[in-house]
Amino acid sequence: MRSRTERTVLTAIAVVLVAAAAAAWWTADRWRPHAGPWAAQAWKKITRPGHDTLPPEKRAAQARPARSGGSEPIAPPPRKCLKDGRATYTDQPCPPGSQEQLVDGAVTSLPR
Numbered sequence: 001m002r003s004r005t006e007r008t009v010l011t012a013i014a015v016v017l018v019a020a021a022a023a024a025w026w027t028a029d030r031w032r033p034h035a036g037p038w039a040a041q042a043w044k045k046i047t048r049p050g051h052d053t054l055p056p057e058k059r060a061a062q063a064r065p066a067r068s069g070g071s072e073p074i075a076p077p078p079r080k081c082l083k084d085g086r087a088t089y090t091d092q093p094c095p096p097g098s099q100e101q102l103v104d105g106a107v108t109s110l111p112r
Helices: 003-025 027-048 055-061
Strands: 080-085 088-089 097-103
Touching: 003 027
Parallel strands: none
Antiparallel strands: 080 088, 080 097
8 A cells, every 4th residue: 555645646746647638738739730740750760760870880881782793883872852842863963953862761773
């Protein structure tokens, strides 16, 4: 059995948590537009960690891929070029006036 002081403290904590949840629900239309993009970015980072989250030894190994003895040239990395709200994926440098961004996700093939 808990003492009277412990029950009082736990009840006070529960009341504060319920009040905070009610206040968050009541004011959600004010803070959700600001927290939405941050939450989406955090969720993406958690579910699809990028190169910067690897340990240093794996990061170095991924930077220089192992070459098999074949004579096949290494394909250039894919690029995502943004211009006027449209995204173009290519293995060439982005055209002038466009903004290059990191390719997120997997690219299965590029046009020749």
